[in-house]
Amino acid sequence: MLRDGLRKLRYRARRMTSGVFLVLSAFLASAVEGVEALTIVLASGVARGWRSSLTGVGAALAVLAVIVAALGPALTVIPIDALRLVVGGILLTFGLQWLRKAILRASGFKALHDEDALFAQELAGAQTAEHVERAGVDWYGFTLSFKGVLLEGLEVAFIVLTFGSTQGSIPLAALGAGVAVVLVAAVGFAVRAPLARVPENTLKFAVGVMLTTFGIFWSTEGAGGSWPGEDAALFGVLGFVAALSFASVALLKRRRRTMLVAAEARA
Amino acid sequence: MNYLVRFGRFWWDFVVGDDWVAAALVVLGIGATAAVAASDIAAWWVMPLAVVVVLFASLRRAAS
Numbered sequence: 001m002l003r004d005g006l007r008k009l010r011y012r013a014r015r016m017t018s019g020v021f022l023v024l025s026a027f028l029a030s031a032v033e034g035v036e037a038l039t040i041v042l043a044s045g046v047a048r049g050w051r052s053s054l055t056g057v058g059a060a061l062a063v064l065a066v067i068v069a070a071l072g073p074a075l076t077v078i079p080i081d082a083l084r085l086v087v088g089g090i091l092l093t094f095g096l097q098w099l100r101k102a103i104l105r106a107s108g109f110k111a112l113h114d115e116d117a118l119f120a121q122e123l124a125g126a127q128t129a130e131h132v133e134r135a136g137v138d139w140y141g142f143t144l145s146f147k148g149v150l151l152e153g154l155e156v157a158f159i160v161l162t163f164g165s166t167q168g169s170i171p172l173a174a175l176g177a178g179v180a181v182v183l184v185a186a187v188g189f190a191v192r193a194p195l196a197r198v199p200e201n202t203l204k205f206a207v208g209v210m211l212t213t214f215g216i217f218w219s220t221e222g223a224g225g226s227w228p229g230e231d232a233a234l235f236g237v238l239g240f241v242a243a244l245s246f247a248s249v250a251l252l253k254r255r256r257r258t259m260l261v262a263a264e265a266r267a
Numbered sequence: 268m269n270y271l272v273r274f275g276r277f278w279w280d281f282v283v284g285d286d287w288v289a290a291a292l293v294v295l296g297i298g299a300t301a302a303v304a305a306s307d308i309a310a311w312w313v314m315p316l317a318v319v320v321v322l323f324a325s326l327r328r329a330a331s
Binding site: 085088089090092093094096097099100103104107109110154155158212216219220222223224225226227228233237240241244248252255256 | 281282283284286289290293294296297298300301303304305309310311313314315318319321322323325326329330
């Protein structure tokens with residue numbers, strides 16, 4: 001009786017751990033993509049008019065909803081081990097891309113992501129483009145917003161579907177993503193400026209660590225391995241990936257200093 | 268055809284990005300995990316080790 005109770009409690013604790021991870025990962029990744037999409041939509045709205053820009057946003061959201069509605073149920077019928085193997089592998093490759101860029105940015109080997117500079121660049125492009133009206137909307141403004149939201153949104157949809165299906169809860173992942181998108185949209189609407197104060201590079205670092213953590217965890221399970229401590233091992237993997245990332249930043253910073261000193265000595 | 272190529276390139280850039288060697292090493296790591304797990308040896312350590320190798324190789328190339 002007591003053993004059964006403890007087993008149920010342990011099971012619930014594991015489900016909660018992975019649930020918290022799931023919501024947090026979807027939230028952070030979606031917030032980063034939301035900030036990037038907002039910059040494009042703002043540039044389009046300011047330069048080409050809000051009607052065209054918001055029509056583009058609406059059309060892109062409709063396309064994304066269709067993609068999620070079509071692929072979501074399809075993913076749930078794939079056997080969980082096959083799904084974890086494929087999704088874990090893709091997520092690990094995808095996550096390592098984020099992590100690699102974040103480490104290179106943090107160590108000074110790659111320029112930091114600057115929303116103000118991107119906004120100025122998009123705005124300049126939008127202001128000089130030719131005015132072509134189709135179906136009552138400015139085509140450039142519509143296309144710019146549509147492409148921006150669709151491309152950034154596809155990453156969010158990908159994360160929601162992969163995280164949600166492998167953890168057995170697409171609604172929970174969608175909740176994390178939805179809260180992030182609504183929050184970014186509300187703040188963006190209130191300030192009507194790119195969210196340059198959002199620590200985007202730090203968020204990208206955190207998302208890279210989380211994507212890589214989930215990728216390692218699921219690809220191992222999908223390939224037939226099992227973790228000591230089951231879902232609780234996620235914390236261990238997270239700590240390992242975070243430590244590896246910080247160590248990489250420290251090593252690369254030292255390498256960069258050495259390279260700069262050598263370059264100065266040559267000059 | 269052009270649309271299909273663009274579609275394929277989008278997904279390639281999206282998932283693999285500019286470092287296909289890293290993606291290939293991840294696939295090798297998964298294969299090694301499956302091989303170790305199939306021989307009834309604990310296989311949980313293989314992917315973390317593979318990630319150390321992938322990250323080291325990828326960062327070294329990018330920073331050189």
